[in-house]
Each structure stands twice: as structure tokens, then as C-alpha cells.
Amino acid sequence: MGVITKTVRAGLLATVCGVSLLAVSAPGAYATGMPQLDFANPLVTGQVMWGAIIFFVFYLVLSKAMLPGVARVLHDRSQRITGDLEVARSAKQDADKAVAELQQARKDAMAEAQAHLQKVLDEEHRAADQQMQEINARLASEIADAEKNVAAEKARALSALKEIAADTTQALVHRLTGVVPDAQLVARNVESASAHRSII
Amino acid sequence: MAGGSSINVLEQFELHPVLGGLGEALRFSQSPLYMIAAVCLVLAFLYFGMRPAAVVPGRLQAAAEVCYEFIHNMAVDTIGPEGAAFFPFIFTLFFFILAGNYIGLLPFSFTFTSHIAVTFAMAFMVFLLTVVVSLKVQGLRFFAHFMPDGASPFLAPLLIPIEILSFLSRPVSLSIRLFANMVAGHVMFDIFASFVIMLAGFGVVGDVFAIGPIAINVALMALELLVGVLQAYVFAILTCIYLREAVAH
Numbered sequence: 001m002g003v004i005t006k007t008v009r010a011g012l013l014a015t016v017c018g019v020s021l022l023a024v025s026a027p028g029a030y031a032t033g034m035p036q037l038d039f040a041n042p043l044v045t046g047q048v049m050w051g052a053i054i055f056f057v058f059y060l061v062l063s064k065a066m067l068p069g070v071a072r073v074l075h076d077r078s079q080r081i082t083g084d085l086e087v088a089r090s091a092k093q094d095a096d097k098a099v100a101e102l103q104q105a106r107k108d109a110m111a112e113a114q115a116h117l118q119k120v121l122d123e124e125h126r127a128a129d130q131q132m133q134e135i136n137a138r139l140a141s142e143i144a145d146a147e148k149n150v151a152a153e154k155a156r157a158l159s160a161l162k163e164i165a166a167d168t169t170q171a172l173v174h175r176l177t178g179v180v181p182d183a184q185l186v187a188r189n190v191e192s193a194s195a196h197r198s199i200i
Numbered sequence: 201m202a203g204g205s206s207i208n209v210l211e212q213f214e215l216h217p218v219l220g221g222l223g224e225a226l227r228f229s230q231s232p233l234y235m236i237a238a239v240c241l242v243l244a245f246l247y248f249g250m251r252p253a254a255v256v257p258g259r260l261q262a263a264a265e266v267c268y269e270f271i272h273n274m275a276v277d278t279i280g281p282e283g284a285a286f287f288p289f290i291f292t293l294f295f296f297i298l299a300g301n302y303i304g305l306l307p308f309s310f311t312f313t314s315h316i317a318v319t320f321a322m323a324f325m326v327f328l329l330t331v332v333v334s335l336k337v338q339g340l341r342f343f344a345h346f347m348p349d350g351a352s353p354f355l356a357p358l359l360i361p362i363e364i365l366s367f368l369s370r371p372v373s374l375s376i377r378l379f380a381n382m383v384a385g386h387v388m389f390d391i392f393a394s395f396v397i398m399l400a401g402f403g404v405v406g407d408v409f410a411i412g413p414i415a416i417n418v419a420l421m422a423l424e425l426l427v428g429v430l431q432a433y434v435f436a437i438l439t440c441i442y443l444r445e446a447v448a449h
Contacts, residue, residue, distance in 0.1 A: 035210060035215065036314065045227070046229065047229060047317060048321045050228060050232035050235065051235055051318050054239055058292050058296060059288065059292040062246075062292050067287070074265060076253075080255055
């Protein structure tokens, strides 16, 4: 690029010098009619010399000052647009990542809550089962105690019944026969009779 | 048009020294003056257009940027990647010619692109530049271009002179195209304007018929606005095409 730019500049300079020389030394050709072809007129060739100078100055001002300024503005703009697009893209990526994280967190929290709930329910079930078992055991022991008491009472009552039966038998026999029977004999008979009838 | 009864349509192309004796001594006519005006106009347009250097351009800045990008694309698309180095030159050429063409359309002004000396100097500058760049980039292989590839060697005696002639005629065609277009346009303006003055001599009837040439001149102005930008474009694009051949390996 640098070589070409230098070549352009050198070529321009050479052209300006060449054209100026050519213009100054142009042979006079008298042409009637068109003032443009009146090369004897120094003003006609003079405008070539002035034109070369003005054109060269124009070229220098444009290439050194004006056009780089325009190029800078255009470059800055494209740079800024690219930068802004980049920022927007990264922002979108961040947002997408945040959304994904949020969803994951929600899913995790839901799973955790479910697990916790299950645990609590299990514990409650177990506690309830245990309580039920304890109550059942207590009730069973109370029932057993009560049955024992009933049996004891019953036995006591039955033993009292034998005594009453023996006494009654003694009294009956005494009344009927006027003989007081042997108490032991009566008790033995009552015993056998009750065993025979299996009251107990 | 002040030349008595006969109207000289070529009078408008005459050069007059400005600043009296100083202008005469320095060969400084109104032509360089209008060149300076054209250059100042373009530079002012770019300067005031790009002064805000805004990211979101205003109207003038957008116009300046469009000009820049139009020429830049033309240079790079036509010449190739090397075109960026020639871009300032193409830009200078295009806007020098365009401003010259347009400033000449103002009444009482002067069109420096209507002088063959000016257009030929520019065309010759382009010609020399292409030769210098060709020799720099291609070396002596540059001369091989005068023999088209794949042509029969028996045709060489015919083809080589034709190619050399067409190459040498480039600055001639380039300069005469612009010069002739500008001269023709301005002569036509003058001719139709002189019709108006002639018709004015016939009284009321002439006044009515004078509307015709005036209407034609209005239409001509539109045409010349097109020709002005078209000729500048043709000059610039042909320069680009010549430079593409010069930098081609």
C-alpha cells in the first residue's frame, strides 16, 4: 500500500511538472473561432499551469486532512456499532444463563421440598404407628390385669360359694336329721359335687 | 452577447485576465479563479459536513459520507484492494470535475471543464499516472499487454499497432468527451437564449413565442445537471478502469 501511495504521489508530481512544462512550451497554434483552441493566448495555457497547482493543492488537502477525517468518523461508527452489538449479545447470554440458573434452582428447590415433605410424612407415620403400638400394648396390659382381677374375684367368689354350700348342707342336714354332720365330710362331698358339676 | 447585432455563442468561453496587469503577468484568468471557487466549495462542504463528526449524522454529514463512500466503493470495487491507495486521487478528480461542471451552470459564471487544455491536462495526468503505476507494478511485462493473450502470432503485426493506438488514444478520448459535452451544453444554452432575444424584436407575437426557447432552456438545465455528474462519473470510472489494468499482476 505504502509503495503504491508513494507511486501515486510521485506520479502526480511528475505529471504536474510535465504538464506545466508542456503547457508553457506549447507551440502557438492560431485557431479562429473557438477560444479554447487559441493556444497562442497565454491565458489558455496559463490555466493548465494554475489548474495543475490548484489540483495538486486540492489533492493534498483532501488526502491529508479531509478524507482521513471522514474515514475516522465512519470507522468510529462501525466500531461503535460492532461494540454495542457485542455488549448486547453478551448481555443476552448472561440473561439466558441467569434464566437457566433460576429454572435449575427452582427445580432443585422443588425436589428438596418434595423430599422434605416425604421425610416429614414418613416420620409422622412412624410416630403415629409407634403411638398406636404403645396404646395397644397399654390397653392389652390393662385388659390382662382386669381379666386377672376378674378371675381372682371369681375364684374368691367360688371359694366362698363352697363354704356357703357346706354351711347350707350342714344346716339342711341338721334340720332334716337333727344330727350335726361332720364338717369335714360335708366339705369333701361339696367339693366332689362341685367338681362333678364343674361350676368353676 | 454584447457583440452588437450578431450573437457570438463562443464568446462565453473567452478568457480574461483577472486583477488587470497582475493577472496578465501571471496568466491568471477567470478559469483558475473558478477552479479555486470549485475547490473551496467542495472543501467547505466536506469541512462543514464532517465538523459534527456525529455517530448519527445530520443531513450535511450524511451527504458528505455518501460522497466519500460512493467514490470509495467505486475505487475499491473497480481497481481492487489496491484501489484504497488511489481513492484520494479518484475523489479529487471526480469532485474537481463535478464542481467545475456544476459551478459553470450558474448564470454569468465560467465552466473551466469546457476548455480542452484543462480536460486534456487532466486526462494526460491520468494517462501518465497509469503508465508510471504500470511500469512500477508490472515492470517490462507491461509491454506484453499490447499483444492480446491467445491471439495468433500471425496477427501480431496488425494487433500490436491497434493496441498501441488504442492505448495512446485514451487521454484524447477522455479529454474530448468531457470538453465536448460541456461546450455543447453551454453553446445550446446560448443559442436558445439568443432566440429569445431575437424573438423579442418581433413585438407581442415574438414575446409569446419566446416561451418556447425559455422552456427548452429550463429542460436543458435539467439535462446539463445530469450531464455534469455523468461526465464526472465517466471520467472517474474510466480512470479506475485504467488503474485496474495498471495494478493487475
